[in-house]
Amino acid sequence: MAPTTHTVLGGAVFLFSALAGAKDSGAPNFYHHSPPAYPAPIGTGNGLPEWSEAYSKAQAIVAQMTLAEKVNLTSGTGWESEQCVGNTGSVPRLGIRGLCLQDSPLGVRAGLYSSAFPAGVTIASTWDDGLAYRRGYAMGAEHRGKGVDVQLGPVSGPLGLFPEGGRNWEGAGSDPYLSGIGLAAAVRGIQDAGVIACAKHYIANEQEHWRQRGENPDVPIEEALSSNVDDRAMHEVFAWPFADAVRAGVGSIMCSYNQINNSYGCQNSELLNGILKNELGFQGFVLSDWQAQHAGVATALAGLDMAMPGDQVFLSHNAYWGSNLTVAVLNGSVPIWRLDDMATRIMASFYKVGRDKTQVPVNLDAWTTDVYGYQHWFAKENYGIINGNVDVRGAHGALIREIAAKGTVILKNNGSLPLGRPRQIAVFGSDATDNPKGPNGCEDRGCADGTVAMGWGSGTANFPYLISPLTALQNKAYQDNTVIQWVVDDYAIDSMHNVAKQADTCLVFVKSQAGEGYLTVDGNRGDRNNLTLWSNGEQVIKTVAGNCSNTIVTVHAPGPVLMEEWIDHPNITAVLFAGLPGQESGNSIVDVLYGFIEPGRLPFTIAKSASDYGVKLMYEPDNLYAPQQNLTNALMIDYRHFDKNNIEPRFEFGFGLSYSNWTYKSITVRKTSAGPYTPFVGRTPAAKNTNVTESPSSLLFPPGFHKVAAYIYPFLSSTSQAGLSGDGEHGPADAYDPSGTPTRPAGGAPGGNPQLYDVLWQVNVTVANTGKRNGEEVVQLYVSQGEQDDPVRVLRGFRRVSVDAGQWTSVIFDITRRDVARWDVVSQNWVVSSAKKKVYVGRSSRDLPLVADLD
Known part of the structure; x- marks a missing residue:
């Protein structure tokens, strides 16, 4: 195989060179080590009605595949290699095209004529699993219509242990139970629509800072941050929602960038083989986050089934898998039964959701919105129609509006809501209006200009339109014959002072923003630097409230914001938390302000001060080798910490006012x-195929084969590449045991021991x-x-x-x-x-x- 930087030592993964020179390099003395768990359990679907037929089909077709074809199915073809954000190789001989994997958990990322749904934090605020299912189904239908095979969502990692966490808004609330119910409902919806759901990010991926090496070039770290989690918190907090997703039949799970107990998430045998595939009985496939794979053999043995996007580093054109996986199977470094299991798990998930019946040609492109372009974007080959611009939105706008309204939480109401027909209203704050660059004017929504309706990063989608609060309020004012004025410059304090004095009702819109760590917005590198409002928000509120006796504040934010500076102002008669509502933002807030829709409840705690949460996000690494983040308070996440320590929150978890009395x-x-509860007794299935029968010469590039530039292939360039003279890179002996391993007592079925339920x-x-x-x-x-x-x-x-x-x-x-x-x-x-x-x-x-x- 090509040189790899990591190998397996027990269950933890380290650099050989770093270990050898630990004394000189200043590497810390690690005290959190993930234990080993081998061999990788084989999926069969036996005794599981929802999986058995899919596995029968998968086993039959994988049995017909060559070694190269199996590798092609498991290996990404490289960043920008084809039209989707992730693509696998194909098996044309058996009629299997390369799989299309596409963001995001709130809609189809990239392309046109698809919807921008409310973010996870907003669906969590509805506390309605029926709506979560309908949202999942609608998103799945849109991905299906675009030709997507795997929707990269829903999210339950991060859970929101740190309120400033950059991607908390993608998830389903800061409680494992609430998150698990939402995750399972979304999985069922997406997959009932005919697309494989991908639950992510597994696991303990609670902050953006230091999640991967190289993301902050100003402070180079050698290895990604290690989230150090004790066994109890792992099971009761972080793994809990994923157990619900597995029980719901999720087809794929994405392993995360970070290390967990000093073993990378995508080669942590305890988490993948031990907890996920053995204890939780996961029958689908594990895919890596993009560039989260750090080794070839070690990841395969630890339970990774699909490498994304395929190349080691974006556009490096070198792969840990591809032809290197072919070599590893030939020389015995990866047993053939492990490769068979990878391919079978992928195809079982494919058949389970009916992709063989619902698959349509890919008609989107992740790299451009142009109709014409190159199918192989980086190589600039195969020019033609790449964005078919199929309109997949259907009637989803009404659903988006309903979710966004029911996910808005009324935190304070002194009787000013619902609004009747005010004679004159005034609207304040840039969060009320449009981004001057347009709703998609910032890369992956990486800005806070205009109203905030989703976070930034890979978890976004293009807005087909974005109804701002000001636009919706103007339309309502026109219907009601209400006078409406506005000041949307956050620093035009004098104008606000004058306009606020004239109005019967003053509506203030303020915001905060967060996102993924590859983008920095206003000095916030994914994670928020603090919990204060952006864009002079506190001053806008205090200015308006000082001049208007009926001031109503709406907050658009990815999570909690501090409100102590202004929440008790006597002129502030109502406060709403509107989350990140998607394309129908303005219409949904009008529905709540005027009482047409019943509001939601908080999926997290809003504290009086940031220190009340009892946790600290790591903004500066504690060492430059591998930052160590000890999640010692994880069992007491969010409201559990407040209750345990008798801390009074500003608004507690689950809080929200109603328009009625109960x-x-x-x-x-x-x-x-x-x-009674009895520990499960049994074994994971034994391997049936343990011998490689193909020769290196049969795995060469076929004669006359056209190689697309920088494309990752499973074929060998020469028979000498096989390296049959040696055993290659090996893991521990038990990783090669074809007889399986004892099922853990807490296992026995998808989601864990059936008696748990x-x-x-x-x-x-x-x-x-x-x-x-x-x-x-x-x-x-x-x-x-x-x-x-x-x-x-x-x-x-x-x-x-x-x-x-x-x-x-x-x-x-x-x-x-x-x-x-x-x-x-x-x-x-x-x-x-x-x-x-x-x-x-x-x-x-x-x-x-x-x-x-x-x-």
């Missing part, structure tokens, strides 16, 4: 007859709408597990219900064994302790009027 009337608990109790609560208008309430259930080192309470159920004025409804929650279990690091299994447990039901994590014992 009374929680009664609670009953019924214990079920579920049987036994229902132990049913909780029935009665909720009444005691207001004068029909409304929607988000009923939340929390469980106290009773042990001293547990969180005070954890979310374990929620339901968004519609109830007419004066009526009541019953809501029934199932509490499963998993809901009351804790991870035991000694037995390596879930246990339900004998500690007394309680269930709490109410409107937020701190407004829980109904309490009952769990017997």
